Amino acid sequence: MPRRVIQFSTGHVGVHALRQIIERPDLELVGVHASSPAKIGQDAADLVGLDEPTGVIATDDLAALVALQADVVVYTTQAETRPAEALAEVCAFLRAGTNVVGSSFVWLLNPTTAPTWLTEPITAACLEGGTSMYVNGIDPGFSGDTLALAALSLTGSATQVRVQEVCDYGSYDDAAFTGVAFGFGSVPGDEPPMMFLPGVLDSIWGPSLQLIAGCLDVEVEEVREFYEPWVATEPIDCTMMRVEPGQTAAVRFGIEGYVGGRPRIVLEHVNRLTAAAGPDWAYPPEGRPGVHRVVVSGSPGVEINTHVGLDGVDHNIGGVVATAARVVNAIDAVCDAAPGMLAVTDLPGSYAGRVVW
Ligand SMILES: NC(=O)c1ccc[n+]([C@@H]2O[C@H](COP(=O)([O-])OP(=O)(O)OC[C@H]3O[C@@H](n4cnc5c(N)ncnc54)[C@H](OP(=O)(O)O)[C@@H]3O)[C@@H](O)[C@H]2O)c1
The missing domain is CATH 3.40.50.720 (NAD(P)-binding Rossmann-like Domain)
Structure with a gap:
């Protein structure tokens, strides 16, 4: 039934x-x-x-x-x-x-x-x-739990597990929530975007970090949040907004779980509104617009790249x-x-x- x-x-x-x-x-x-x-x-x-x-x-x-x-x-x-x-x-x-x-x-x-x-x-x-x-x-979800645990299951010994969403949000039609929360179009130094107020990143991605730690049976001594904006140097038009020079067009952020004094479990985002934004940060492989990726450093070292949205389905809709x-x-x-x-x-x-x- x-x-x-x-x-x-x-x-x-x-x-x-x-x-x-x-x-x-x-x-x-x-x-x-x-x-x-x-x-x-x-x-x-x-x-x-x-x-x-x-x-x-x-x-x-x-x-x-x-x-x-x-x-x-x-x-x-x-x-x-x-x-x-x-x-x-x-x-x-x-x-x-x-x-x-x-x-x-x-x-x-x-x-x-x-x-x-x-x-x-x-x-x-x-x-x-x-x-x-x-x-x-x-993400949060699959990439920081099922995908991370799959990669770790292939690992003999690990020094770090890094979970990434690297995604061009240029086609995402969500100015009202994602746009505001991530601070796209805002000027760094003004009111901090909601997502980057102290404790917010940990509240959203911390559950996955702690789930991985629990499965690894390690105690996380400290969780550190990080956040970096990248500002446009020329106007950018994308689905959710127009970004003027000096306004945020990409963000890199995440949390690091320290074990034994080192960042062993890292959950990181790089979200840009156009491919040219944040040029020094990570990109998806093969010129793709997005990836949910896990990289385990160690022996043998494992990387799994997940792409949602094939055959003409936009990657943001895929997400x-x-x-x-x-x-x-x-x-x-x-x-x-x-x-x-x-x-x-x-x-x-x-x-x-x-x-x-
Ligand atoms: N873990 C992940 O990978 C992931 C990915 C995306 C989203 N999310 C989460 O999934 C949830 C939905 O995300 P979304 O992007 O679909 O959100 P959304 O489109 O911004 O909003 C979802 C719906 O919530 C309803 N809503 C909004 N304000 C309301 C209000 N004041 N009172 C009653 N209902 C209200 C509306 O329903 P109606 O249009 O039907 O009226 C709206 O369409 C969020 O909690 C988000 O954080 C998680």
Whole structure:
């Protein structure tokens, strides 16, 4: 019998999760949440550009969605900017017997390091409803957990593991969140962008760093954050904005986990709005526009490059499709798991969804 699924939100990630749910024969779409008045009342098919109506109409009525008693809700709304409301939403589903998978609340990628103001109510809701919750994505997520652990499994001895997203965001249409949070178009020295306030990078990528450390059975003595902007020398026009000379057009940032006084576990981003920006920083191989990469220094030394978006699919669209897939594909494993909060290491080693039919 197909799993009965609700899609919660239809933003960058949500719209792809919704399409995957509609198209997969092992999943039955039973509800869709949308917050914007323009989307409420529309058939789910219209929201993702499919011709055949689903009969499932987008609503902002949380209680009605909870009352559907679906097997699972795919939760991809903007949670970090509205944590209290988002927490209440996921707990309502979990208490009512509906499991949660999602890309939101990136702090929950590793429940053991997540803040207690989140883990305590969520765990209580899971126990009350006999349900589970799992959060993941491509980065943070896949590259800093499954990919890193795959590379480390090929290693005899390692001096460092470095996880990188090196990506040209020039085609990404997200001025409102990514643009503002990363400080693209801002002038270094003005108000620091939200992403680079003290503690924010650690809160987002730290869960992956600590998950790797846990799997390696090492204690991280210190986590250091780093951030460097690169400013444009001439105007740059890209999908999300126009950047004038003197404004930020690329950023390099990340966190380093120190073990034995050295940075042994590093998670790093290089994000540019055009290929010419940040010329001294890392690039993807073979002239590609993006890569999720793990490099293990040691014996034998391992490098794995992941490219999402082939055959004409834009790499930035590939990233959000992959983020949606990463959690939609976990639905069976999460529905079958014992109640509670789950990290990727709690799921079967080779989980995958029914993506071929
Ligand atoms: N780990 C990863 O690799 C990864 C990658 C991408 C994103 N993420 C995470 O996934 C989540 C979604 O990202 P996204 O890029 O899809 O976000 P987004 O497009 O900016 O927003 C997602 C949706 O949230 C809903 N929303 C926004 N403000 C709201 C409000 N005030 N009240 C109620 N709903 C509101 C809207 O839903 P409607 O449009 O349906 O009204 C919006 O489309 C975020 O938590 C993000 O951090 C993770």
